[in-house]
Amino acid sequence: MTKTIFEPASQIPVFDEADILVVGGGPAGTAAAISAARNGARVILSERYGYLGGQVTGGHVSMIPNIDNGTGVQITGILQEWMDRLGKLPDGLYGPSKKDAGSSDPELIKQWSGYMGTVWNNKICYGTYVDPELLKIVLNDMVEESNVIVYFHCWAAKAYMEDGQLKGVFFESKEGRKAVLAKVIIDATGEGDIFASAGAEFDDSIDPAIRNSNLSLCFRIANIDHKKYLNYIKDNRQDWAEKMNQILKMAGFRMALIPSNRNDNVWVNNWTFGKNGMKVKDLTFVEIEVRKQIVKVIEFLNKEMPGYENGYLMDVAPQIGVRYSRRLKGLYQISFDDLKQGKTYDDVVAITPAQHVFNAPGEEIPMQIPYRALVPEKLDNLIAAGRCLSADVYAHNWINLIPPCTAIGEAAGAAAYVAVNSNIQPRNADVKTVQNILKKQGFYLP
Ligand SMILES: Cc1cc2nc3c(=O)[nH]c(=O)nc-3n(C[C@H](O)[C@H](O)[C@H](O)COP(=O)(O)OP(=O)(O)OC[C@H]3O[C@@H](n4cnc5c(N)ncnc54)[C@H](O)[C@@H]3O)c2cc1C
Structure with a gap:
């Protein structure tokens, strides 16, 4: 049995109060905070690290695929605003132009083949490769302009409950333990830290066979020539596959060299099998084990991989890559069959174009x-946003991508505003009003 000790009770200072507290500044949390604040709510966004963007910036997961496939279904709103702002910065992003979504122009297809997520069935999909550091700056600007109050370096430790109702969150910081109180709390921690500690039901099951079950620690390689590398693959696919296999054998886990916003660097995605993002020992293992392999892998690439002759380690992501963890048990749980069959809902609050990235369910079905997948059955005052929404393990494998998570966040923010404004529980928020607000924000809904 685990040895336990007693933690004495203590008075906790209330650091701040708001209409809406968003915990977690990833794609979902940032979009939620902006969306709610632009409607006039007093919004606090708290984040354990010192920047926004979650996995996209801190995890170096800078491929944002499948935003618009030219069928009319597209993700717009706050995600499109990221792109518009990044597009104005030098090398802010790289990818096909939105106006070319759906095009079969052979020149465009030739140009973008090799950039995962941008070509499907001989058609252009609008998706981008973004600069993580510039995105951090863009997101800071967006929250500041929207009057979101941001608190960095605040690690949400526990839900604060009064008479069984969620009323706030305790944070650990260099100032010690403090609380933030709010009428509605949006859990955008990815791991569902808030709803779990508030006692909401959740599912953290995983199938080890799926992509999402693996942890990773992404790193970037600079001073390479990605176009040279792509040309080599085109004419030497077998040779390339053998080299990637050698890397797998050498490192002990799979890696992929993914393009970035610039031709001279890539991010290296990787998949460490059988580790759990909620376990301290597993997280520690991945931090150490992946780093152990990096030097060997880059030396191999320098010698063997065309385009990588002069490549060097640019940096290692400050944030470990966790793809799955706790998923809320909401009023509705999205299933893999729902996605495959293209199930539609009266209370739809986000839609993502047909999944064209990884041969996912319903390749042609939005x-x-x-x-209902964002609100708990019983716990009051909470909305879940992003990858901790209510979905079965196989549906989650596809919904957790950046575009849907950002859209879900924007919807959660609008819904939280409606709940606060009408003084009702989030689960009773009028969805038609939420949908209308989202449409006014330029958000695509069917
Ligand atoms: C290695 C890897 C590769 C991926 N590749 C792609 C890809 O190529 N394209 C794609 O679209 N998607 C990809 N994904 C999926 C995608 O990045 C995530 O699912 C997406 O970022 C989820 O957004 P989110 O806002 O829900 O969560 P996250 O991005 O995880 O953000 C959660 C935020 O909450 C903060 N937080 C967590 N706990 C606390 C706490 N207790 N207190 C305060 N703050 C907290 C975190 O620091 C973080 O900022 C990948 C994921 C991984 C891990």
Whole structure:
């Protein structure tokens, strides 16, 4: 049995109060905070690290695929605003132009083949490769301009409950333990830290066979020539596959060299099998084990991989890559069958174009997210946003991508505003009003 000790009770200072507290500044949390604040709510966004963007910036997961495939279904709103702002910065992003979504122009297809997520069935999909550091700056600007109050370096430790109702969150910081109180709390921690500690039901099961079950620690290689590398693959696919296999054998886990916003660097995605993002020992293992392999892998690439002759380690992501963890048990749980069948909902609050990235379910079918998948059955005052929404393990494998998570966040923010403004529980928020607000924000809904 685990040895335990007693933690004495103590008075905790209330650091701040708001209409809406968003915990976690990833794609979902940042979009939620902006969306709620632009409607006039007093919004606090708290983040354990010192920047926004979650996995996209801190995890170096800078490929944002499948935003618009030219069928009319597209992710717009706050995600499109990221792109518009990044597009104005030098090398802020790289990818096909939105106006070319759906095009079969052979020149465009030739140009973008080799950039995962941008070509499907001989058609252009609008998706981008973004600069993580510039995105951090863009997101800071967006929250500041929207009057979101941001608190960095605040690690949400526990839900604060009064008479069984969620009323706030305790944070650990260099100032010690403090609390933030709010009428509605949006859990955008990815891991569902808030709803779990508040006692909401959740599912953290995983199938080790799926992509999402693996942890990773991404790193970037600079001073390479990605176009040279792509040309080599085109004419030497077998040779390339053998080299990637050698890397797998050498490192002990799979790696992929993914393009970035610039031709001279890539991010290296990787998949460490059988580790759990909620376990301290597993997280520690991945931090150490992946780093152990990096030097060997880059030396191999320098010698063997055309385009990588002069490559060097640019940096290692400050944030470990966790793809799955706790998923809320909401009023509705999205299933893999729902996605495959293209299920539609009256309470749809986000939609993502047909999944064209990884041969996912319903390759030609858009995926809808119902509002009920964001609200717990019993716990009051909470909305879950992003990858901790209510979905089965196989549906989650596809819904957790950056575009849907950002859209879900924007919807959660609008819904939280409606709940606060009408003084009702989030689960009772009028979805038609939420949908209308989202449409006014330029958000695509069917
Ligand atoms: C290695 C890897 C590769 C991927 N590749 C792609 C890809 O190529 N394209 C794609 O679209 N998607 C990809 N994904 C998926 C995608 O990045 C995530 O699912 C997406 O970022 C989820 O957004 P989110 O806001 O829900 O969560 P996250 O991005 O995880 O953000 C959660 C935020 O909450 C903060 N937080 C967590 N706990 C606390 C706490 N207790 N207190 C305060 N703050 C907290 C975190 O620091 C973080 O900022 C990948 C994921 C991984 C891990």
